[in-house]
Amino acid sequence: MDQDFILTHLGEHREKYFQAVAPPIVQSSNFAFPELNIFREAFQDELASHLYTRGNNPTVAILREKVAALEKAEDALIFGSGSAAISAAVVSQVQAGDHIVCVEAPYSWTTKLLTQFLGRFGVTHTFVDGCDLAAIEAAIRPETKVLYLESPLSITMQLQDLRACAQLAKKHDLISIIDNSHCSPIYQNPIEMGIDIVLHSATKYLNGHSDVVAGVVCSTKAIIKQIFDIEYMTLGAIISPNDASLMIRGLRTLPLRLQRSNDSAAKIVEWMRQHPAIEKIYHPFSSDFPQYELAQRQMRGNGGLFSVELKAEKIEQVEDVFHRLKRFLFAVSWGGYESLVMPFCAFHNIPDRDAPPYSWRLIRFYIGLENPDWLIEDLEQALQILE
């Protein structure tokens, strides 16, 4: 389906609401029925009818249709956060005694879901190096039900070979799940490569304005119905109609925003490659990235995220660089209009806490929609102290 059609028209039945160009926010918890028979039918298929907003809401339904089409999926569900979407999808595929093979170092709350939540219910897991297909296969046991991926990983940017992983999952009768937040559906469509369930933190690119927390699960109609009937309706971690409307607005500019972030990040990375204060760059679309060819094969772009290691001898030097940056915000998350830095030195030297597995020299950058030359000026003056 044409991307322009999806973003401008799909799901928008304007004849039902006065030909309004922007869809209405149907801010109603419940829906009334003119007849008993229609009420009865709605109970039989809550996902297809309008009964109660924890199940199906007309504003949210427009968003579902657009997001599913962008991911080339049959259907989608929208959650109140990416973490809720991840939890619901994973929980839906396992029961006590089952095992999950998961790529090493996924998003931190995914780690917590496996290590501290599912363990309590008798579901075990093994973390594996996602770059090593043989290691992934070796970790599969008779009781393994799920292969969980996140590609690229959002700090070291390592990829998994999605076509090969999907084949492996099929061979061993596993459900393959991927967190596709890094690429968004604009730059990677895992379902086309054989992956079963695609997840997003819609807080990132899909909404894109740093004002909504939301999540997405995309899959076949059958899997979505299965998740809807149990996890979606019981956990109730839904998006509000108001936030769904903001997300529909955000989606209108998704390809433009991605293109801008992607191109600006590439320009800044190119500038950094020549800079004497930069030790190493983690950016899948740089030709010296170890998995550059795989990135070219399965991604159409990288977007605004990359990490760098500074050539610094002391942690204080990295702190100084960071304090001199004036045009980047210091914040978690990414995918909005604003450029961000996340220096890993912030997680070092914390009393009574183990140091993270990442060097204090590492800084993750997210490049937003500002002029890249304006950002380079800021980087130039901040990095000067390391020269």
Ligand SMILES: Cc1ncc(COP(=O)(O)O)c(C=O)c1O
């Ligand atoms: C890669 C990735 N996946 C999932 C999430 C969780 O999404 P949310 O914060 O919307 O719950 C995040 C949040 O930072 C993330 O970076």
